[in-house]
Amino acid sequence: MPGRRLPVAMRRSLEGLRVILKYPSGTVGLIVMVLFVLLALLAPVIAPYGPFEVAYGVERSVIRLAPPTARNWLGTTNQGMDVLSQLLWGSRVALVVGLLSALGSVLLGTLVGLCSGYFGGWVDEVLMRLTDVAFGIPFLPFAMVVVSIAKPGLALVIVLVIFFLWRTTARVIRSQVLSLKTRPFVWAARAAGAGHGKILFRHIAPNVLPISFLYIAIGVQTGVMLEAALSFLGFGDPQVLSWGIMLNAAFQAGAMRTAWWWVLPPGLALSALVISVFMITRAYEEMLNPRLRAI
């Protein structure tokens, strides 16, 4: 009965939100986050130019590497593209990658953790050996090899990040389930005749939700970072403009020496987004784990 399950999840998310707002760092993080979401949503409206649009000056000459002016608030790149517009369009990619990879990895990790912890035996053995294999592969090098063999694309990057992120969630959720399944309420449910599916999803899953939420936030942070890192190294999707791609282009063109206005905006935006998520998770974590709290 999904209709009755939804309110639990919603109530828990609202509780989480209230806890985050109780801490000043959480509030700041949330405000920055909301700002980024707004910028990303409004990018087509507020961005002065397209992401790959070339700015022409007088007599159709390309305005290359221009410092910030009234026309290009953050200057232009070596190909005469507007840095501010690229920054705004890039925020969409960052958020989409972050959100999709976080949701995907937490969904996968939670399912694996639930089944592994609840069923035990050979199911547990198989799933945990799979996570061991996943832990044995160094992500960034592996992702670079896969991208250079396959065709680079944003979807591939997201799949790779999910592949990297699910393993931690799976282990943490599993250990939670191991302790939850011995609690009296699970015995009671079983005595009342509940099947495995019902016990797992109606009785145990709601209790691990707060941890899953935490890992969604951590996943957004890691996902954004990994996409940026991969793109910076030149293994991103060249068709889509992300902050990592901007940094890669700037780095290749030697803009660190000549054009600070091209390097700083994507880097600072990336840092701000990652740190805002970090502040939110910090506040949320303090609720989950009282031992972290200073007296």
Added chain:
Amino acid sequence: MTGFRRYVGRRLVLLAFVVWCVLTIMFGLFQLLPGDPTAIFVDSNFSVEMIERQRQLWGLSDPVWVQYLRYVRNMLLLDFGSSFFQIAPVSHIMAEKVKNTCLMIVPALIVSVVLGTAIGAVAGWRRGGRFEQATVGTALFLHSAPSFFVGIMALMVFSYRLGWLPPGGMVSLGGPDGLWDMVSSRDYWVHLLLPGLILVSREITGPILLLRSSMLEVKGSDFLDILRAKGLRERRIVMHATRNALLPLVTYIAVMTGLLFQGQVLLEIIFAWPGIGRELVQALNDLDYPVAQAALFVMALVTLTLNFAADLLYGVIDPRVTYE
């Protein structure tokens, strides 16, 4: 002790299994490459017979399972064949690059562990104080900031704008050669300063947080009261407590070294450090696949071995751990 032996045995079997999985995944990946290596290597002047001979020589006309077995054997013997472009066996290139990577990681790791332990111990001892809050906050903040952008910023400020430090590389052109000459030269340390510090700022978080929380646990132990009753000074007592709080750190160090490769690739690219991460990026850009797969395998192997060592070490160091 038999329990311990059985535990080691099980971990060894697991290690072998994971290595085998990684190898199989890699073999599958490199099979997916369009065409075969001759397409990259062979020049258009080669006749069909010459290409066929080359294919025979490389064993490319054998059935897939023969190629697979040969591949697994060669990788396990660290025989990675020869590079398409550099005139050297890949295993020699790898040894050189791993050494260079260690030249960045090892000093940074030592500083992180020593400094992190001291800071974490003090923070844990003075729980709830301003020092604790400040260090934990700063450490976490540094850890979550994207280190490659911090690297770019540092390079822009200290190398390009101020000109205080070299803009990358491990030593200057024509600088000292040979391991000992390099390590004892000022040139190497000057080059190491920026990437090293950025690495430390990331890696120090682990020891600080770990020491802080394990110190909290040790702080309530009875043996500290005995020391106090003996009349030891507070500083001596902190040192006794720290020794006991160090245990979890030992396993953490191994795990930390394994995860280092992640950020290492980025730092090596930004600071043009000729290590294994940079080699992998270059090999992939040059389509030099023997080098690329060797680099990936070496990194995976190091990660796995260190994790394995960490698991064993924990039991050896802490006599309270039992293996039923």
